[in-house]
Each structure stands twice: as C-alpha cells, then as structure tokens.
Amino acid sequence: MGLRERKKEKTRLALQDAAFELFLEQGYDSTTIDQIAAAADVSPRTFFRYFTGKDHLVLWFHEQTERTLLEALAERPADEPPFASMTHALRALLRTMELSTPEDNARFLKVRRLLDANPHLASATFARVIETERRLVEAIAARRGVDPGRTPLPHLVVTFVMAAMRIGFTCPADPCGPREIVRRMEETLQLVERSLRPGWDV
Amino acid sequence: MGLRERKKEKTRLALQDAAFELFLEQGYDSTTIDQIAAAADVSPRTFFRYFTGKDHLVLWFHEQTERTLLEALAERPADEPPFASMTHALRALLRTMELSTPEDNARFLKVRRLLDANPHLASATFARVIETERRLVEAIAARRGVDPGRTPLPHLVVTFVMAAMRIGFTCPADPCGPREIVRRMEETLQLVERSLRPGWDV
DNA sequence: CACATTAGTGGCAGAGACTGCCAGCTGACA
DNA sequence: TGTCAGCTGGCAGTCTCTGCCACTAATGTG
Structure with missing residues (x-):
C-alpha cells in the first residue's frame, strides 16, 4: 500500500473520529461540516471528496x-x-x-x-x-x-x-x-x- | 368540512400536481422548490408548511x-x-x-x-x-x-x-x-x- | 352584524449543504 | 530528475430549509 493510500485512509479516519466526537458532544444536527473539517484539519471542500454528506x-x-x-x-x-x-x-x-x-x-x-x-x-x-x-x-x-x-x-x-x-x-x-x-x-x-x-x- | 380545510386540500393538490408535472418534464433533481411553488401559485415559504421537503x-x-x-x-x-x-x-x-x-x-x-x-x-x-x-x-x-x-x-x-x-x-x-x-x-x-x-x- | 380570535400566507434574512472550477502542491513512476 | 496524475484548498454560487414578523382571511361569539 503506497504512501498516498495510507494518507487517504488516515484522513478518512480523522474525519470520522472528529465527527463522532462532535456528534456525541454537541448533537448531530448542530454539528456543521465546517466544524468537522476544521477538527480533522482539512478543508470543507475536501470533506466532500471523502463523503457524500454528513x-x-x-x-x-x-x-x-x-x-x-x-x-x-x-x-x-x-x-x-x-x-x-x-x-x-x-x-x-x-x-x-x-x-x-x-x-x-x-x-x-x-x-x-x-x-x-x-x-x-x-x-x-x-x-x-x-x-x-x-x-x-x-x-x-x-x-x-x-x-x-x-x-x-x-x-x-x-x-x-x-x-x-x-x-x-x-x-x-x-x-x-x-x-x-x-x-x-x-x-x-x-x-x-x-x-x-x-x-x-x- | 369548512372552507379553510377545503382550501388547504386544494393547495396541497395544486402543489403535488404541479410538482409531478415538472418532475416528469424536466427531471426531479433539476426541479427547484421555487419552480414548484410558482407553478402552484403559492410562495416558496408556504411550500414548507405543507411538505417537509421535495x-x-x-x-x-x-x-x-x-x-x-x-x-x-x-x-x-x-x-x-x-x-x-x-x-x-x-x-x-x-x-x-x-x-x-x-x-x-x-x-x-x-x-x-x-x-x-x-x-x-x-x-x-x-x-x-x-x-x-x-x-x-x-x-x-x-x-x-x-x-x-x-x-x-x-x-x-x-x-x-x-x-x-x-x-x-x-x-x-x-x-x-x-x-x-x-x-x-x-x-x-x-x-x-x-x-x-x-x-x-x- | 360587528368584533375578537385564530389559522394561513408572503416576504425577508440567514445558515447550512453541496457543486463546479481553477490553481497549487505532492506522491508516483520512468 | 523531470513529468504526470491525483489530491487539496479556496472561491463563488445555487439550493434547501428555518425563524421571524406583518398582513389577510376564515371562524366563532355576543
């Protein structure tokens, strides 16, 4: 598995973990994608390259x-x-x-x-x-x-x-x-x- | 059934009929709620008082x-x-x-x-x-x-x-x-x- | 019939979700 | 090492959906 793929995997996990933490902390609906992206240290635009939506x-x-x-x-x-x-x-x-x-x-x-x-x-x-x-x-x-x-x-x-x-x-x-x-x-x-x-x- | 209820029923039907016509004509995704509301002669705001979404x-x-x-x-x-x-x-x-x-x-x-x-x-x-x-x-x-x-x-x-x-x-x-x-x-x-x-x- | 009450509507402002586009960067591979 | 493909960031813009307030119309009551 190349470096590129490993990085992608890491980003996906970062997004998911950050999201779940935020969801359980402040609720699903009141969590915005901007917050998730910020917590995972990627741009909001990139979020949509990994997931189709929240x-x-x-x-x-x-x-x-x-x-x-x-x-x-x-x-x-x-x-x-x-x-x-x-x-x-x-x-x-x-x-x-x-x-x-x-x-x-x-x-x-x-x-x-x-x-x-x-x-x-x-x-x-x-x-x-x-x-x-x-x-x-x-x-x-x-x-x-x-x-x-x-x-x-x-x-x-x-x-x-x-x-x-x-x-x-x-x-x-x-x-x-x-x-x-x-x-x-x-x-x-x-x-x-x-x-x-x-x-x-x- | 009072006049009020009859009017509501009529508006709901107008919205649905207008929507289905538009959907089948130009596709579901490319039809906006503004178009539907306009075709049914109500404001977009009113649409959401009848339906939660498209x-x-x-x-x-x-x-x-x-x-x-x-x-x-x-x-x-x-x-x-x-x-x-x-x-x-x-x-x-x-x-x-x-x-x-x-x-x-x-x-x-x-x-x-x-x-x-x-x-x-x-x-x-x-x-x-x-x-x-x-x-x-x-x-x-x-x-x-x-x-x-x-x-x-x-x-x-x-x-x-x-x-x-x-x-x-x-x-x-x-x-x-x-x-x-x-x-x-x-x-x-x-x-x-x-x-x-x-x-x-x- | 006049009136107060209530339900329904329109319009506005604004947040959030999502997409297309282009520019810049970085692994991959010869 | 240099080229290339793939990933990223940022911007602009559309659409969905909601809260709010003023306005109109239906309803029920004295």
Missing part, C-alpha cells in the same frame, strides 16, 4: 458490512439452495463481527448511540440496507439465471434472512455491544429457520 | 397507505393470532387500492415512474416503509402486552407480511398500474403463507 459518515459502516456480505455470498457454490447460501453468508458476517478489535467496538457503540438518538440516521441506514437487499437479490437471481422481476423467490430468500439481521440489530437496553447484537441476530436467524416449512425454497 | 411530495402517498394499514390492523380483534391480523390488514389495504379512481391511478403511475427514475426517492420510500413496520410492530406488541425489544415475534410477523407488500411493489416491466401491483402483492402474500410452518407464530 450521514455518509455513519452509512460508511454499513457499506463495509455490505461488502463482507456480498463477498461471503459470492464464495458459496452456485448450485447450493439460495436460502442456505444466504444463512451461511450472514453467519460469515457474524463471525467477522465477533473478532472485532476493542477500537472497532468503541466505534460500533458510538454509531449505535447516534442511531438511537437520531431517527433520521436510523432511517437512512435502513434505506441503505434495502439497497443491500436489492444487490443480494441481484446476485442470487444472477447465479440461478432468473429474472428477479419475474420470480419473487430470490426476494423472499433475502428478505427472510435479512429480517434476522434487521430485527437482531434493534436493541432493548441502551448499551448493546457487537457481541450482544451478534447473539440476537443468530437467535433471530434460528427462529426464522424454524418458522419456515422444510423445502419451501424448492 | 421528497415528501412523493412520500406523502405512502403515509396515506400507512394510515389505512394501521386503521385496518386496529379493527382486528386483539385476541386474533398476530400473523392472521396482519394478513387481514394487508388484504384490506389491497381492497381499497382496487377501487381507486382513474385519477388516483394516473397519480400512482406518475409516482411509480418517479421512483423508477430516481433511486434516491425509492430509497427514501423504503426507509419510510421501515418506519411503518416499526409502528405496526408497536401496535401488535401493545395489544399483546409484550415488550417489542425483548421478543422478536412481532417483528417477524410484520416483516413476513410486509415482505409481500415490498416485493409485490417491485415491477418487472415499466407500466405497472395499481391493479397489477395488487395482484403481485396478493400472489407474494400467498407464497409467504405457504412457506411458513403452520402454527409458527404461537
């Missing part, structure tokens, strides 16, 4: 999740039943979440607190999750050679599995770390598996 | 849908199994969609074309749908007297039924009117019902 600072994390999920799905054999592939992909994601570093955990908790405090952000995140579902449907339909607009089965498969992810993500109490989230997702996924009639996804 | 013009339609859905659910007996209540509520919505006027159909098609042409709008709509799901979960959990954060079953029930709504809404070909959408939703709902093991939602 909410992208948060959405970025889900984009990483999506990448992991799509890669895990791509590694499954194409002739495997789609529901099995999806459950395996989700469990692969859960495994990577489990071995996250303490720093990752800290960031995760910050993002969670932000989402809980700002419905608008949670909303944007879920919208992004829907986009992820669309891509997963595309992938599954492609490897089966079917038109996703014509047969609802790929949609159903993805929706059922992602339901576990979405439902498991909602937290009862305030402080809910990644391990607890993973536990809830796994629990919900098993509930989904038990709820479905064997061989439903022919 | 996207709200489109989201407004789903808000009506949500209202219908929540009312239909509220009318189901509280001791009915939740999944049955949800399917009934969705079918009640489908029935109201079926007897829509030709004008409603025209607006529906305009909205559809907008959503297809602007991923951002589709995304925002789905985010709003997620919010609807949250409220449905709340309603179902409330009438059972359980904490939705603690038990995933209400979430699951709502997700499964709303999956039919979301999946049925996606269209294969371009011109897809309300009747066709209703047909697809009903079809998908039946698929969901067949996929679930009897008595799964004890």
Whole structure:
C-alpha cells in the first residue's frame, strides 16, 4: 500500500473520529461540516471528496458490512439452495463481527448511540440496507439465471434472512455491544429457520 | 368540512400536481422548490408548511397507505393470532387500492415512474416503509402486552407480511398500474403463507 | 352584524449543504 | 530528475430549509 493510500485512509479516519466526537458532544444536527473539517484539519471542500454528506459518515459502516456480505455470498457454490447460501453468508458476517478489535467496538457503540438518538440516521441506514437487499437479490437471481422481476423467490430468500439481521440489530437496553447484537441476530436467524416449512425454497 | 380545510386540500393538490408535472418534464433533481411553488401559485415559504421537503411530495402517498394499514390492523380483534391480523390488514389495504379512481391511478403511475427514475426517492420510500413496520410492530406488541425489544415475534410477523407488500411493489416491466401491483402483492402474500410452518407464530 | 380570535400566507434574512472550477502542491513512476 | 496524475484548498454560487414578523382571511361569539 503506497504512501498516498495510507494518507487517504488516515484522513478518512480523522474525519470520522472528529465527527463522532462532535456528534456525541454537541448533537448531530448542530454539528456543521465546517466544524468537522476544521477538527480533522482539512478543508470543507475536501470533506466532500471523502463523503457524500454528513450521514455518509455513519452509512460508511454499513457499506463495509455490505461488502463482507456480498463477498461471503459470492464464495458459496452456485448450485447450493439460495436460502442456505444466504444463512451461511450472514453467519460469515457474524463471525467477522465477533473478532472485532476493542477500537472497532468503541466505534460500533458510538454509531449505535447516534442511531438511537437520531431517527433520521436510523432511517437512512435502513434505506441503505434495502439497497443491500436489492444487490443480494441481484446476485442470487444472477447465479440461478432468473429474472428477479419475474420470480419473487430470490426476494423472499433475502428478505427472510435479512429480517434476522434487521430485527437482531434493534436493541432493548441502551448499551448493546457487537457481541450482544451478534447473539440476537443468530437467535433471530434460528427462529426464522424454524418458522419456515422444510423445502419451501424448492 | 369548512372552507379553510377545503382550501388547504386544494393547495396541497395544486402543489403535488404541479410538482409531478415538472418532475416528469424536466427531471426531479433539476426541479427547484421555487419552480414548484410558482407553478402552484403559492410562495416558496408556504411550500414548507405543507411538505417537509421535495421528497415528501412523493412520500406523502405512502403515509396515506400507512394510515389505512394501521386503521385496518386496529379493527382486528386483539385476541386474533398476530400473523392472521396482519394478513387481514394487508388484504384490506389491497381492497381499497382496487377501487381507486382513474385519477388516483394516473397519480400512482406518475409516482411509480418517479421512483423508477430516481433511486434516491425509492430509497427514501423504503426507509419510510421501515418506519411503518416499526409502528405496526408497536401496535401488535401493545395489544399483546409484550415488550417489542425483548421478543422478536412481532417483528417477524410484520416483516413476513410486509415482505409481500415490498416485493409485490417491485415491477418487472415499466407500466405497472395499481391493479397489477395488487395482484403481485396478493400472489407474494400467498407464497409467504405457504412457506411458513403452520402454527409458527404461537 | 360587528368584533375578537385564530389559522394561513408572503416576504425577508440567514445558515447550512453541496457543486463546479481553477490553481497549487505532492506522491508516483520512468 | 523531470513529468504526470491525483489530491487539496479556496472561491463563488445555487439550493434547501428555518425563524421571524406583518398582513389577510376564515371562524366563532355576543
């Protein structure tokens, strides 16, 4: 990895860390991009070369999740039943979440607190999750050679599995770390598996 | 209904109709709120007293849908199994969609074309749908007297039924009117019902 | 019918988000 | 070392959205 790329990575992290600190300190809405850029020692103009907007600072994390999920799905054999592939992909994601570093955990908790405090952000995140579902449907339909607009089965498969992810993500109490989230997702996924009639996804 | 309310209704419709005409004519992004307000003969300031933003013009339609859905659910007996209540509520919505006027159909098609042409709008709509799901979960959990954060079953029930709504809404070909959408939703709902093991939602 | 009350509107000023453009700097690579 | 591509900063400008105040019109009351 060249010096240029390392610098970019550093700037991105500086922007995110500065932003989250400001968000939690003085609120998301009352934090301006000028403040974030100033705290990260870059120009406001540069901010928009890294992120499309303020909410992208948060959405970025889900984009990483999506990448992991799509890669895990791509590694499954194409002739495997789609529901099995999806459950395996989700469990692969859960495994990577489990071995996250303490720093990752800290960031995760910050993002969670932000989402809980700002419905608008949670909303944007879920919208992004829907986009992820669309891509997963595309992938599954492609490897089966079917038109996703014509047969609802790929949609159903993805929706059922992602339901576990979405439902498991909602937290009862305030402080809910990644391990607890993973536990809830796994629990919900098993509930989904038990709820479905064997061989439903022919 | 007093004169005041009738006027408001008229202004809202003027704004929406003017906006959709402009959107389809010159694109969503290149249409400014000033243009919309001018076309509807109100001040830009007034626009924001009717809609929170440009996207709200489109989201407004789903808000009506949500209202219908929540009312239909509220009318189901509280001791009915939740999944049955949800399917009934969705079918009640489908029935109201079926007897829509030709004008409603025209607006529906305009909205559809907008959503297809602007991923951002589709995304925002789905985010709003997620919010609807949250409220449905709340309603179902409330009438059972359980904490939705603690038990995933209400979430699951709502997700499964709303999956039919979301999946049925996606269209294969371009011109897809309300009747066709209703047909697809009903079809998908039946698929969901067949996929679930009897008595799964004890 | 006259009046006070209230809701709705228009216009203004201003903050904040975002983009296009150009000039200057700095790794990358031969 | 020199050229080149890529990143950055700053400026100007548009658009979205909000608070505020004065003005008009609908409503309800004596």
